[in-house]
Amino acid sequence: MAPDLSRRPTATTEHPFKLRKRATRRTLSDWLILAAAILFGALIAAPFVIILINSFKSPADYATSGPLSLPHNLYFDGIANFWKRVNFPEKLWNSFFISGTVAVLAVLISVFNAFAIGIGRVRGRTWIIVLFLLANMLPQEALLYPLYYMFKQVGLYDNVWSVIIIFTVIQSAFGTYLLSSVYGTFPREILEAASLDGASRWQILWRVIVPISRPTLAVILIFFFIWTWNEFLIPLTFLVSNSNQTVPVAIAVLQGDRLMDVTTTSASALLGLIPTLVFFLIFQRTLTRGITAGAVK
Missing domain, CATH: 1.10.3720.10 (MetI-like)
Structure with missing residues (x-):
């Protein structure tokens, strides 16, 4: 008997999920661009992270550990002092x-x-x-x-x-x-x-x-x-x-x-x-x- 050719898998009968997965495969250049974007975003976010860390750090903690370390205890007096001095809601x-x-x-x-x-x-x-x-x-x-x-x-x-x-x-x-x-x-x-x-x-x-x-x-x-x-x-x-x-x-x-x-x-x-x-x-x-x-x- 002749083989049934209709049962052979063809490119058009593949599962659509496999086609979609194959179409979205990333290349080396895509990964390099993604890594460069992440690095650029980290450089932009670094000053904001430093500001956030030092906003909740006491002056003594800042003097001993520096600006890059995490605060040992949360210090809210800096925010409270600025809030009162300038009347921040008005500004x-x-x-x-x-x-x-x-x-x-x-x-x-x-x-x-x-x-x-x-x-x-x-x-x-x-x-x-x-x-x-x-x-x-x-x-x-x-x-x-x-x-x-x-x-x-x-x-x-x-x-x-x-x-x-x-x-x-x-x-x-x-x-x-x-x-x-x-x-x-x-x-x-x-x-x-x-x-x-x-x-x-x-x-x-x-x-x-x-x-x-x-x-x-x-x-x-x-x-x-x-x-x-x-x-x-x-x-x-x-x-x-x-x-x-x-x-x-x-x-x-x-x-x-x-x-x-x-x-x-x-x-x-x-x-x-x-x-x-x-x-x-x-x-x-x-x-x-x-x-x-x-x-x-």
Whole structure:
């Protein structure tokens, strides 16, 4: 009898799990890239680990064992001392209010500007975008005296709204430059279809463009918040009162008074880092979706 050829295993009749396992086999270069990424991540995380260790270490423990050893006993006086000295809840609210307001206002202004430049196709569009790009390249030191004189004249010096106005303009300049290039490539067919359906320009903006570009706007909002939170020079110059200071300014001013030991300094850095870290972890999925949104059509 002739053998039954239908029972012979072929490449197409293999178990799908085996095919999937064979397709995901890693090569030597993949392992090298993974090892390099782990090493790079460890180097980035090392300063944060050192800050975390020394924040719960007493000055005597730090003097005897050094900065790299684990604390023998948890020491919370450094965090408590910094919390009381600077009135940390007040500084935390100032930073949150300034950063959140700047992020929201800068995104709104960027959307309006980019809609006019990228979709409205105003005259001199290229030169306007170049001007916004040049505005982002100006160093903050060059803006201090003119802004100081201007806010002195209008009575907003030593007011949180002076910092909000400055950073809203700075961040919206970058947001306008970025969104103008994005909206410039927006499909014209979608806009024409919405216009034929009777939608006004305001409706096209809020019901068509903004929902489609929501991942990009979310990424910009997150970066604007973090960038404004970490700003130091302009808040230091324009917020001289203790009640108006932000977290980075309060940390620097208290360190300048030479009243803190090394462990209290580490505790202050930890308290200044935790809010931005929590904010980043909360919106990590939004940030990842926004970055990868343009990868798949």
